[in-house]
Amino acid sequence: MNIITVKNQEEGGKIAFDLLKDKLTAGAKTLGLATGSSPITFYNDIIASDLDFSQVTTINLDEYVGLPAENDQSYAYFMNEHLFKSKAFKANYLPNGLASDLDAEVARYDALIAEHPIDFQVLGIGRNGHIGFNEPGTPFTQKTHLVDLTPSTIEANSRFFDTIDDVPKQAISMGIASIMSAKTIVLMAYGAEKADAIYGMVKGPVTENMPASILQTHDDVVVIVDEAAAAKL
Ligand code: GLP
Numbered sequence: 001m002n003i004i005t006v007k008n009q010e011e012g013g014k015i016a017f018d019l020l021k022d023k024l025t026a027g028a029k030t031l032g033l034a035t036g037s038s039p040i041t042f043y044n045d046i047i048a049s050d051l052d053f054s055q056v057t058t059i060n061l062d063e064y065v066g067l068p069a070e071n072d073q074s075y076a077y078f079m080n081e082h083l084f085k086s087k088a089f090k091a092n093y094l095p096n097g098l099a100s101d102l103d104a105e106v107a108r109y110d111a112l113i114a115e116h117p118i119d120f121q122v123l124g125i126g127r128n129g130h131i132g133f134n135e136p137g138t139p140f141t142q143k144t145h146l147v148d149l150t151p152s153t154i155e156a157n158s159r160f161f162d163t164i165d166d167v168p169k170q171a172i173s174m175g176i177a178s179i180m181s182a183k184t185i186v187l188m189a190y191g192a193e194k195a196d197a198i199y200g201m202v203k204g205p206v207t208e209n210m211p212a213s214i215l216q217t218h219d220d221v222v223v224i225v226d227e228a229a230a231a232k233l
Contacts, residue, residue, distance in 0.1 A: 001202060001216060003223045005230045009190050012224040013041025016186050019222060020120055021051065023184060028119035030057045032179070033083075034132070035075045038124035038188040040082055047086040056089050057116050061123075061132040061179075063095040064168035065102065065146070073160050095144070095172035102146050106172060109144040113178050121182035125189050128152050129197040129210040133173035136209045142175030176214055184220045187212070192228040199232035 006012040016039075020031075033039070046053070060079060069076035076094050084092050093112055099105035123131050130136065133147045149157075149169055158164040179185070189198055201212035202223065215221045 001221045001223055003202065003225065003230070003233070005225055005227060008226060009038070009041045009188075012188050012190065012226065013039075013043075013045050015224055016042040016122070016188060016222075017045035017049070019184075019186060020046075021049075023120050024051065024056070028183075029055065030059060030116040030118050030120075032118040032121035032174070032182055033058050033060045033079065034122045034124050035060070035062070035078045036124040038190060039122050042122065042188065043083040046083060053087055053089045058084075058089055058092045059113060059116060059118060059174075060092075060094040062147075062171050062173040063097040065097040065170040065172060066168050067097055097168075097172055102172065106144045106146060109172065109174070110178070113144070113174065113181070118178075118182040119184065121179055121185045123179070123185060123187040123212075125187060125194060125197050125201065125212050126153060127156060127193055127197055129200050129212045131176070131179060131187075131212050131215075133171040134176050134179075134211045136211060138176060138208060138211055140176045140180075140208060140214050143177050144172065144174050147171045147173050176211060180214060180218055184222070185215060185218055186222045186224065187215065188224045189229045190226045192231065194225075194229040195232045198223070198225055198229050202233055 063075045067074035095109050096105050135150045154167045158167050161167045200210040206213045
């Protein structure tokens with residue numbers, strides 16, 4: 001793992017963007033994208049650049065079950081607001097959390113990832129070490145799946161909803177195996193509340209109880225953290 005400590009999220013976004021530029025020059029065609037606050041500065045740098053993304057396909061990590069794309073808490077809405085409405089891509093894919101047959105949707109998503117192998121995967125990390133919505137205990141062999149969110153994730157996400165009862169209880173997420181199949185992985189994390197997860201990911205044992213720890217076994221991972229998130233390393 002290549003760990004880069006930055007002053008702030010703006011510097012972190014810029015470093016991730018420079019890495020992306022190099023990979024695009026080297027022929028990267030498919031980006032795996034993440035929601036959450038951590039990648040926002042990186043997305044701003046993509047928007048501000050004059051780089052052409054019209055031949056680039058994006059595949060998002062996850063989506064809540066049950067929220068329509070117009071709901072401002074859906075990940076489709078988030079991606080549109082923070083990136084897609086301002087930068088044209090060849091295609092943008094997210095899981096469809098409104099699919100009537102969620103098992104078929106999971107299979108469709110795996111087929112999509114197989115068809116478009118991910119060159120550059122962007123990740124954030126949950127306070128409990130989850131990546132995408134792969135909660136502690138998820139098998140490392142897991143591909144795309146329907147997830148029951150943990151109480152800690154529901155609680156962490158409740159700040160975005162009127163009441164905790166409005167927070168979706170399920171999501172469709174790429175699995176750990178899907179994430180690990182990406183050629184390059186860039187994980188961004190900022191703030192003291194991520195320090196334990198960053199410690200577990202980097203220094204802890206590789207265990208399904210700390211999903212991000214599997215990244216220790218990938219040969220091209222860049223971790224971009226501020227000092228607060230890196231404090232326990
Ligand atoms: C959610 C998302 C994750 C994200 C995490 C951290 O749980 N499913 O993909 O990494 O939140 O979000 P943030 O970057 O806002 O801390």
